[in-house]
Amino acid sequence: MPTSQPTSKASRKASSKKPLIYGAGVVLAAALLGFVSYRATAPDHSGSSPSSSSSSVADATTDPDTGVYPELAKLARRDAGDKLAQGRVDAPVVLIEYADFKCGYCGKFARDTEPVLVKKYVDDGTLRIEWRNFPIFGAESEAAARAAWAAGQQGRFWQFHRAAYAEGAKEKGFGKDRLKALAQQAGVADLDRFARDTDSSAASAAVGKDQEQGYGIGATSTPSFLINGRPIAGAQPTETFTRVIEEAAEKARSTEDAKGGSRARGTGDGAK
Numbered sequence: 647m648p649t650s651q652p653t654s655k656a657s658r659k660a661s662s663k664k665p666l667i668y669g670a671g672v673v674l675a676a677a678l679l680g681f682v683s684y685r686a687t688a689p690d691h692s693g694s695s696p697s698s699s700s701s702s703v704a705d706a707t708t709d710p711d712t713g714v715y716p717e718l719a720k721l722a723r724r725d726a727g728d729k730l731a732q733g734r735v736d737a738p739v740v741l742i743e744y745a746d747f748k749c750g751y752c753g754k755f756a757r758d759t760e761p762v763l764v765k766k767y768v769d770d771g772t773l774r775i776e777w778r779n780f781p782i783f784g785a786e787s788e789a790a791a792r793a794a795w796a797a798g799q800q801g802r803f804w805q806f807h808r809a810a811y812a813e814g815a816k817e818k819g820f821g822k823d824r825l826k827a828l829a830q831q832a833g834v835a836d837l838d839r840f841a842r843d844t845d846s847s848a849a850s851a852a853v854g855k856d857q858e859q860g861y862g863i864g865a866t867s868t869p870s871f872l873i874n875g876r877p878i879a880g881a882q883p884t885e886t887f888t889r890v891i892e893e894a895a896e897k898a899r900s901t902e903d904a905k906g907g908s909r910a911r912g913t914g915d916g917a918k
Contacts (some may be wrong), residue, residue: 719875729798733774738898743858744780747790751881756811778856790820796843805832
């Protein structure tokens with residue numbers, strides 16, 4: 647697995663952004679995510695899988711008492727028109743993923759863990775998944791990110807995502823012809839529009855915005871995640887994600903119940 651250091655001009659420019667843009671409270675989270683993200687996605691020389699090799703990192707990034715940062719939770723867009731998201735806009739839990747289509751660990755998450763989370767939590771309204779393009783492996787990564795965005799303009803982002811992360815897909819590269827083939831596989835209807843959108847300034851701006859946000863929170867490698875403001879790095883075991891999602895959902899429910907009780911008491915006091 648290649649080291650996930652920014653290699654393109656756009657990436658180097660984005661990497662100059664400081665975590666402080668999201669407030670002083672994010673500095674610790676940014677440092678944690680950056681360090682742990684590197685640890686979780688660094689080459690494993692033991693021969694074990696990415697999930698097992700980063701299990702200790704999972705423990706460090708999922709502490710229910712100290713791992714949640716409200717400033718990071720606010721990065722959830724909850725935009726009904728977001729074509730790179732799935733799940734209810736009012737879901738109690740939002741998972742934000744910063745990923746690169748050339749990242750093998752991202753592919754592992756996409757194939758092994760994400761379908762489980764969609765079936766278990768997105769389908770029942772508990773979870774919303776918001777994708778952020780975070781290309782850090784050079785020109786082909788950025789081209790794939792723009793192409794994914796372009797597929798999304800025709801409502802086929804997740805189908806493109808699935809095709810691009812299929813077993814063996816990244817080894818074929820992401821040249822122009824290959825991206826067109828992936829778009830066809832994803833069911834993109836208007837391939838001429840897809841080509842125009844891929845090369846558009848709007849695609850570059852959208853990818854750049856996501857990229858800047860990723861660097862701004864201290865992400866240095868892929869995949870990196872936020873779950874209701876809690877940083878998670880690397881293709882952790884599925885159990886790590888289910889545990890953190892369920893903890894976040896329970897906390898969200900408790901908070902909502904407390905607000906409801908306060909409103910009820912306020913109404914009662916006013917009626918006296």
